Amino acid sequence: MSAIPEKIEFTVGPALTLHDKIDRFKSNFMLGLCIAFAASVLFLLLLVVSFLVYQGATSLSWDFFTKPPSGDPHAPGGMLHAIVGTCTLISMASVIGIPVGMLAGVYLSEYDVESKLAGPVRFVSDVLAGVPSIVVGILGYELLVRPIGNYNAWAGALALAFIMIPIVARTTEEMLRLVPQSYREASIALGANKAKTILQVVIPSATGSIVTGIMLAIARIAGETAPLIFTTLGSRLIPFYADPKSGFELSHWRDLNQPFPSLTKQVYDYATGPYHEQKNVAMAGILTLIVLIFLVNISIRLVARRK
Amino acid sequence: MSESLPTTQPGPEQTGPAMSFDFKARSTGISGDTVLAFVTRASALSVVLMIAALLIVLTTAAIPAVRTFGLKFLTGTEWRSNTLEQPRRDANNKLMFDADGEQIVDTIEPVFGALPVIWGTACTSVIALAFAIPLSFGTALFLIRVAPAVLVGPVSFMVEFLAAIPSIAYGIWGLFVFGPFMQKYLEPWLNGLFGSVPGLGFMHFNGATTGRDMLCGGLLLGIMIIPIITAISRDVLTGVPRAQVEGTTALGATWWQSSKEMLKFSRSGLFGAVMLGLARAAGETMAITMVIGNNNQISPSPFAPAQSMASLLANEFAEASGDLQRSALIEVALILLLMSLVFNVVARKLVVGKDSRSAAAH
DSSP states (O other), X not given: OOOOOSSOOOOOSSOOOHHHHHHHHHHXXXXXXXXXXXXXXXXXXXXXXXXXXXXXXXXOOHHHHHOOXXXXXXXXXXXXXXXXXXXXXXXXXXXXXXXXXXXXXXXXXXXOTTOTTHHHHXXXXXXXXXXXXXXXXXXXXXXXXXXXXXXXHHHHHHHHHHXXXXXXXXXXXXXXXXXXXXXXXXXXXXXXXHHHHIIIIIHHHTHHHHHHHHHHHHHHHHTOOHHHHTTTBOOSSOTTBOOTTTOBOXXXXXXXXXXXXXXXXXXXXXXXXXXXXHHHHHHHHHHHHHHXXXXXXXXXXXXXXXX | OOOOXXXXXXXXXXXXXXXXXXXXXXXXXXXXXXXXXXXXXXXXXXHHHHHHHHHHHHHHHHHHHHHHHTTHHHHOOOEEOSOEEEEOBOTTSOBOBOTTSOBOEEEEOOEEOOHHHHHHHHHHHHHHHHHHHHHHHHHHHIIIIXXXXXXXXXXXXXXXXXXXXXXXXXXXHIIIIIHHHIIIIIHHHHHHHXXXXXXXXXXXXXXXXXXXXXXXXXXXXXXXXXXXXXXXXXXXXHTSOHHHHHHHHHTTOXXXXXXXXXHHHTXXXXXHHHHHHHHHHHHOOHHHHHHSBOOOOOOSOTTXXXXXXXXHHHHHGXXXXXXXXXXXXXXXXXXXXXXXXXXXXXXXXXXXXXXXXXXXXX
């Protein structure tokens, strides 16, 4: 019997040249660089979010949500006015934004072939989504502030709706396209006309996704400041609020014709002001916004995963 | 059936309808079909009307400024909204007096030149892109080629969360954390570096660096546009055919060599991603207003306070004195709008197919 060698050596191919060694080194270096870059991006995110969360959490209090701003800059009170203001502006913007956006999305996905309108509409809605929001604010100023004569909530709502409509249209269209063709065919086979098919079969089967698209749009406009700077200007008074005894009264709808508060504008005013107590309240406001947006993003992910 | 799996949307050629059946209303009079068709078409038309309204309103409002300044608006370096009163001096620099013995005073009208803000926007955008592109491409490559499957979801969620943070939050972080950090640690060192290196002397800033300057603004913008460029690059790089990548590996390429081939293959899509990031950077207002220094001057140093078009609008529009200043500001807004439209259109043409819709979604 011949001795079996302890260790069998293999040689595979030619030996590595210097060129190969340089290439390998370069490749490992770039690989490490990519990992480092990804890690730094996450690190930056951590930096930003942790600062905002920490500062906001230390200034958050129940007063923040329930009290109006006091006159004293060293004890600024709460942001009830700003929260009411932002909710009102979002509702007003959604009243125009959601229907128009959804119907445009329905058009783009269901009524494509008969007209030459769909191509330009899709193109325009994509391009419109990239317009700087401050330019939209100027449009709101020119259209609704100058004729009325003073800053008001209508112009702010218009600017926000302007931003909202392309987003809602696009996401609605994409979600409706995901509905299987067989649903529509089954509905037609059962004798429904196009309108009934769309309204009672296609849209309801995509409701969850459309709602998440709308929530995304709402989260986006909730965080917008630039369009509100010179359409609503911001104020320190709670809208629709008469006094502590009578509370909120819709008869004060004329407050809509006056400068209107909003969370983002108020945060901007406080943060760029000279008083650091105000700055703390601003951080609490930012935290509220971030938590809201985080919740929307998480729920979108959960809904998407369930589908 | 031709369709077996739901797709996100048809590919570039087949922009067919989701429903291809021809419906005719069966009852007389106005049926639900006609109403819905009309209403949806009206909504779609209104989207087109929106952009038309934007362009028309801004152009009409900017006409007075265009008529007053013409092309000098784009090349003028002075932005002054008040009327200057200057006593007139003669050739020997002595004050001149008229027949009654009173000083002759020249009133110099307000002049608006947009070059400082164009410079500010351009510089901050370039700095932002220089900072963001390596980081974004690296992250995209990491997500596609390096990350284990379990990491891809959380990491991309976090990158998208970075995109969802409102810009005013970034502005506040820049104002209270990033600006002071740059002012205390990074900028004095960099400024000294520029001062000592022979060729870079023009970038040296004579004075104490404040942390409210183009460098700070540019870097903050860079952080903000990283998620956009990452997301679109990822979509674009995912579209590279596996055969391409596997072919390079079969030829003996290292990891970086095949990644380079991936990047080269999708370079038009990546360029589109960069354009979209540029569009966002140019139009970003709230974050940059807080860290750019708000000084309408042109300076070659990145440590000089400056003004970008968006921050000019944010600062001056609400307090514009007089029609001419407002008109000049609207002309700046028009320039900003046209710039962002051009970037968006170019980007959309470059990032083709499925990616173009999701690209614009960012």
